[in-house]
Every structure is written in C-alpha cells, then in structure tokens.
Amino acid sequence: MSTAPTEPSRQPTVLITGCSSGIGQALCRAFDAAGYRVLAGARREEDLTRLAASGWTPIRLDVNDDSAIDAAVDSLRTQLTGLDVLINNAGYGAMGPVLDFERDRLRAQFETNVLAPVALTRACLPLLSARQGCVINIGSVAGLLTSPFAGAYCASKAALHRLTEAMRMELDPLGIDVILVRPGAVASSFGQRALSEFHARLQPDSPWQPWQEAIDRRAISSERLKPTPADRLARQLVAAVARRRRPRLIRAGQGGVAVALAARWLPGALRERLLIRYFGLHKRN
Template sequence: MAMPSTSKKVVLITGCSDGGLGSALAQKFLRKDYHVFATARNPSKMGTLSNQPNVTLLELDVTVTSQITTAVESIKKISGRLDILVNNAGRNHFSPVLDIDVSEAKEIFEINLWGPLALIKAFMPLLLESKGMVVNTTSVSGYLNVPYMGLYAATKRSLELLAETIRLEIEPFGVKTLQVVTGAVESNGQTYFGDWKLPDDSMYKPIEELIKHRVRGGDGHPREAAEKYAQEVVGDILEGKTGKVWRGGNSASTKRAVTTDVPQALLDRGAARDTGLDQVGANIEG
C-alpha cells in the first residue's frame, strides 16, 4: 500500500464555503505551496476550491463527532501529517439579549466554542508530531458590548479565552496557538439572515426594520477585502506569531479603545450609535 505523501506542509481550514474567509485563507495557503484540506458542512458549496490542485475537500460539521473522526482519519491516510489547524467555521447571530432563544443559544455555542475545542483535541496528536499550530478566528465583538450581538460576542470571546489558556498549556510541547481577533471583513456572513425577524412580543418591535438593516450588513462599518485579510493572517501564521493579532476593519481602533483607559461611557456611546436604542428610549419617555 502506498504511503501518504508528506512532501508538502498541510493545513486544515474549517468553514471554506465560497465567498467566506475560509476560502480566502485556503487560496493564500495554496500560493505558499501547502496542501489544503478545506472543509464545510456542505462540500458542494466549495466550488471555488473544488478543481484546484493540492486541495482535498472534506465534509465537516464541527458539531458532529463522527465527522471529526473521519476528518482525522482522512488526513492520516492522505497526507500523514498536519501542520496547521485553522478553526474558522462559525455561526453569526443577531438578537437583543432578552429575545434570545436559549436552546438556539446553546446551538451557537456548540458551533462557535465546543466544535473548535473538539477539533483541537482530535487533531492535537498530529500537531504534536509536527510541532504545528492552532489558529482560531475570534472577533472584535468579544471586546465591545455591541447591541444585538451579545450571544455571538460571548461565544467568540469564550473561544479566545479558552484558546489563550491552551496556548500556555501546550507551548511546552512545541505547539503554537494564535487567535485572530477579526473585525469587519467582506464575506457571506450576513447572507443567511434574509428571513430574520424579532419575536412578536419583543420590546424592540418598533425598531425591527432598523435592526434588520444592521443584521444584513448595514451597520455603516467599512469592511476590509477578504483577500487583504487573508494575506495578512497567513503572513502572521507563517511568521509563527502566537497570542493575539488584530485583523480586519475596525480591529486596530477597537484594540486601541480596549487596551487604553477609555471611559466606559464613551465606549458605550460608540457601541450604541445608530442601533435605534435612542428611539426606543424616546418612545418610552414620550
């Protein structure tokens, strides 16, 4: 039986559907002569990568244990090694905190927190062999209490805190860990909210259309091109950076705001600007 090829370094990237950040990252790694294992819940949505050399497409829902096991076995069989694991797959979510469905909230945590942890645990034996790297896509929203993004922010900051602890625990074994604190980037992250609406009994019904506009990307924040973001992130990874890097639109300004002594009232005003909460307050006062 033929032995697996190990001539190229190998990266596995989750969440590689067309138009997303995972696909952009995959393209950059291909240019660096990596073999890319690109994954998505639906492989048919990875058309951009499907016919390229040095790409293996895998079906992977990060919440399904059997699919994680199959992905590990596939990499062992095809390449025999893994140098970099990129936990990019995630699910966005928008809702006032009081309107969050707790069962749905648990599903979001399964995708954005427990799924990445399961992958880190499953692939760690291979990463220990290669003295490789774990990369996690987190979010600037985890540092700002932006209205309607509380659940998503909580999942991403939770992943970051967990991964930063793993970083210290795994460094003695030669494996690096990097968290990419991601700002606004052009992607398909808002495309699955076409039927978004508030519950009928929501206190925020008077501003539902304004919130819906924000949900679909109309928050006024400039978005960085996915290609530029991917170029910078792959550069960070290949330079061997560890800890946290801040990439994407608004990431530098967010980092400055949360790492300096900016008054909370000023941060709150920035987070609540154009969210419609002033309209709700005016209606109540009226």
C-alpha cells in the same frame, strides 16, 4: 506489515474549516499559493465539489457534528503523518436582543463558535503534535466590545478568545503554537447570513420589534465599514505562520483597531451611553 501512511514529499498541510465562502475560501487560495496541501472543510455536497475542482482536498465537516469530526480526522490519519496548521474559521453571527434567544438558538451559537474549535483541535492533537504544528482561531473584535443586538455573538467570540489563551499556554510544552486572529470588518457573506438568520428567527411578540431596523443595521455592520478584502487577511495569516517566532495575536480588518481602542480606553458607562444613543435604545417615559 506497517499500515502507517507515507507522504511522497514533505509538503506542509493546512486544514481549514468553513471553506464554502468568505474568509475560509480566501485562506484556501492563500495557503495553496504558498505551497501548502489544502484540506478544505465544508458541509454541503456542492461546496465540496467546488473545492475539489479548485484542486483542494475536500473534507466533509460540519463542525457541530462529533461523528463528522471523528470521520474526517480518522481519514486524515490514514493519509497524513502530521498536520502543520489547523484553522478554526467556521462561524456565524446570531443577531438580536439577548432575551429573544430561546435556549436552543443561544446554544447553537456557542456550539459553532466556541465548542467546535475546541472539539476539532482536540481531535487533531496527535496530528498537530507530530509536526509541532500551529492552531489558528478566528475570533473577532466583537469579542472585545459588546454591542446591543449582538450579545450572543460577542459573548461567543469573547469565550473563544479566553479558551484560545488557555490553549496557547497549555500547548506550548507540546511545541504547538496557538494564534488568535481578531478581525474587524472583512468582506464575506457574514453580514447577509447574519441578517437572514435573524429574520428567520424574528419573534413576533418581541418587546424589541420597534428596533428591527437597528438590529438589521447591526447584522450587516461589517458591510457598512468598507470591509477589508478577505484575500488580504488570508495573506497576512500565511505570512504570520511562516515567521520563526509566530505572533500570539493577529489584528486585521477594517475598524478593528478603533474598536479595540474603544474597548480598552472608553469608560464602560460612556461606551454604553454612546451605543444606546447609536441604536436609539432610550428609556420610554
């Protein structure tokens, strides 16, 4: 007797990571409203309960945990015949001077923002192939323009952008589209979480102690820019997925275009001088 799963109706499915707050939660609402079955990833029990109460299928998923990825995908394979959309959204911003980062903290930033999207997409590949589905990676304009005190975060998003480009070309023959989202400022818990993570890791003997206020300012920069509502970004993604020819890149979020233009057109030396001035990083005499 066959144990292959059967789906009563051909309702499209989306798996979204990092649904406890912010953009992830807005994506759940938007894809739900568009008729998708929403598989909402989160790692804390109370978040999973809340997601289930909203009518979405909760998926226990710490994206840094390979066994959690395997368990989640194994369970999906018993329930689904395929996956239409995978959104690698979970991520965070580790802020502070690059040389204040111990190896473990730097590694953790890359584990979540860079390695996890690859690991999860790899695990979901058979399900995505079955539907000729679509992978959406949430990058950032921070991956285009490096600012002081956000080097680890900027580098992680730049790395994700490059991996996304390679995946796009490599998944093309399998009929799977890959979209990079490159947001500017979007309203979420991102800034406050970045601030708390930085304060929890403050180095008392750091040569950059005098710049703590500037680091705080960088951590919450997305809140200071009249951020775009996360629901608006989420609706933009739903519309992009519905298009017959899906875009390779989605620009969204307050300030995103200005940052992209500055990254592209301002000469590097001028850009760095402006940032040095903005963050008060002048040479001591």
